[in-house]
Amino acid sequence: MKNIHCDAYHVFFKNLANPLKIGIIAELKEKPSSVNELSEKLNVEQSKLSHSLANLRFCSLVNSKQVGKKRVYSLNKKTILPILKIIDKHRQTECTGCKVK
Amino acid sequence: MKNIHCDAYHVFFKNLANPLKIGIIAELKEKPSSVNELSEKLNVEQSKLSHSLANLRFCSLVNSKQVGKKRVYSLNKKTILPILKIIDKHRQTECTGCKVK
DNA sequence: TATTCATATGAACTCATAGTCATATGAAAA
DNA sequence: TTTTCATATGACTATGAGTTCATATGAATA
Numbered sequence: 001m002k003n004i005h006c007d008a009y010h011v012f013f014k015n016l017a018n019p020l021k022i023g024i025i026a027e028l029k030e031k032p033s034s035v036n037e038l039s040e041k042l043n044v045e046q047s048k049l050s051h052s053l054a055n056l057r058f059c060s061l062v063n064s065k066q067v068g069k070k071r072v073y074s075l076n077k078k079t080i081l082p083i084l085k086i087i088d089k090h091r092q093t094e095c096t097g098c099k100v101k
Numbered sequence: 102m103k104n105i106h107c108d109a110y111h112v113f114f115k116n117l118a119n120p121l122k123i124g125i126i127a128e129l130k131e132k133p134s135s136v137n138e139l140s141e142k143l144n145v146e147q148s149k150l151s152h153s154l155a156n157l158r159f160c161s162l163v164n165s166k167q168v169g170k171k172r173v174y175s176l177n178k179k180t181i182l183p184i185l186k187i188i189d190k191h192r193q194t195e196c197t198g199c200k201v202k
Numbered sequence: 203t204a205t206t207c208a209t210a211t212g213a214a215c216t217c218a219t220a221g222t223c224a225t226a227t228g229a230a231a232a
Numbered sequence: 233t234t235t236t237c238a239t240a241t242g243a244c245t246a247t248g249a250g251t252t253c254a255t256a257t258g259a260a261t262a
Contacts (some may be wrong), residue, residue: 009123012188017118020251022110035209048251050210060196069208069259079191083184087113090180095161119220136239150220151240170229170238 012059016083020044021052028075030064035071102105113160117184121145126181127172129163131177 015021023042039046056062064073116122124143140147157163165174
């Protein structure tokens, strides 16, 4: 995802096609967090998170604001939550045998 | 996507994180089509399409029925279209600088 | 302004997944 | 029942996204 623009659906969806990023989203769904907080909660190394967060930010799926030394990330719930809801429903009604968690 | 189940969001989204599959979806949005029809319209080789279609079927994003020698694929519009709509809106309102087409 | 804390970035590496090609399967018509 | 048309499948390769590690940047405090 370097040097290209979010100019196609698939670029956007790459953010959702990755377990770590889904994990980040799940965490931020609960509450805004700094990189270190995410690192502890998810037990994932800092730079790994920063890279992932950069992608999420790139497509405006998360926002960030500087708070003291920390940078706090928050989820763009307006877009993500409805999408996840649709998938949940899809799983129940259409996707027999598929288990989305 | 072999030997694993559609048991997580990211497996589902992998189908949308790929230009070809998005192209297939765009075609099937217009009308149900056989593999050969897709091959001509998208100018993509047959086996490539069959592989992609297998993934899409795996997550119930498309359905298929045998019609004579052909197998006709159709889009599961109930799930996909609302999602694409959300992205379109996201692009307009949240994703300044991003151009989803 | 030097130091420390917090995060971002770059480059190299790894590995998953899309793509390729040859071949198998399956349905219908001859 | 053989041939042809249509699609699926398997194995291999290549591409690109995720990971890692070292280092840079940036904010705040001493």
